[in-house]
Amino acid sequence: MKKLLLIALSFYVVPGFAALDAYEKKVSNGKVLFFKGPNLTAEQFSGMPYNRKPDPAWLENQTKPDAWRTMAKSLSPDDFKAMTQEELDQVYMRLSSGPILPGDYKGQAMMKGAMTSNIKNFILKKIHGVNLMQTMCGQRDIFECFMEFAWEGKRIYPADASTGEYLLRNAVSQSVAHTIKSVMAPAGKKLIDPSNWLLRTLSPFPGGLRYMIFPAHLYCGQSMMDHRRESIVADYAWGSDFSPFIIGLDDIFGRNFLNIREEIRMVRPGLYLGRVYAQKIFLFNFVLHNPVVEKQAQGGQWPADACFDGKSTR
Template sequence: MPYTVPQLLAMSQKELDDLFSASEPGDIPDGPANGTAIIAPGTTYSAEIAEFINHFAWQGKTFDAASGTLRNRILPLGINAIIAKVYKGTSWFDKKDCIVLDYSETSLVAHWIRDEIRIISPGLYLGIVYWKNSKLINFAVQFPGQ
């Protein structure tokens, strides 16, 4: 059964962790993807917080698989900024393969951030954000038309 972003927003943290752990890394994505921050998972506030963040702070990511990079679309205008290296690596969460979004060498404002993603449905990836070495939040990136 394919997952949807509203389903992810309704899941508990344990359910998100279990889904991430049970998923494969998939291929490194390419092109623009819409983003959804998953904060306060499983609560009635999760969707409202995600909508607020989407309008005012982060809209998604644009991947360039050929160069192994991405740019985040931020602010209400959707400016492409905050670059990360993209490569396959080992997850800090469960030591399995994942796709790493590494800001340590490419961003002054986000150099302490590392994201990890795995594919959970066609065109839909579930991610984890780390602040330094600590797990911070989950997020989803969805590629339109998939």
């Protein structure tokens, strides 16, 4: 009995993250604290099983809130590109939702090898014209290539006056419409757009006119990465609730196809880190940045979270 109790306690008292090494990574305006396994590089540790990685609560306990905010203020959007997936995870786990601030946010997708070949094949089988897309992208990762070519960011619309609901749409390059049509044509597919809704979605965005497509409900919801506190969730399942909604295009992200769900947390006002899931499977990370919102918030108080922050005061 005593032996069994000691074995049970060993699983509880000696978690996989008990002997992690701290290290600092240089970023644009300072350094950020991370943790990794002993005698491993950051890249090697990123590929380790999750039961060998830090628990969110343990990780957050290693950094005081004021110290973390100083680190967060030192980050620029480009700093995330140089991080491993584990480093991005450790940043995300120390964030809270922040407020939902309407505006236009330039976006940047980051593929960090998170998608296995099986997941990629599952998604690619559902997309027509993959061979043509691969020809366009050459030897580059097809997902990263297409995201750079097509996706430019997100727009968060002000809350509806009657319902209080938020709407999010994705800003897509005008040239992508021609590519979509050429990709779908060999497969005998075409956009169902009898009212030219695609043209109706054209709207000014940083950099020029962009299509505002792939609508999503925006609300507070549980994070699939860190259950302690809520994230801002972009839910595409019922994007058809919004008009315009383009059959054959907007429904790609919807409940009957990829069923995309994104979760977003604030690094600092105007800068957000997000995660993309399809069919509840993690795909990749993204960064959203609005320099106008960022500048307006400089020198002011740290904004309150729109979503549950994990404290028991609610």
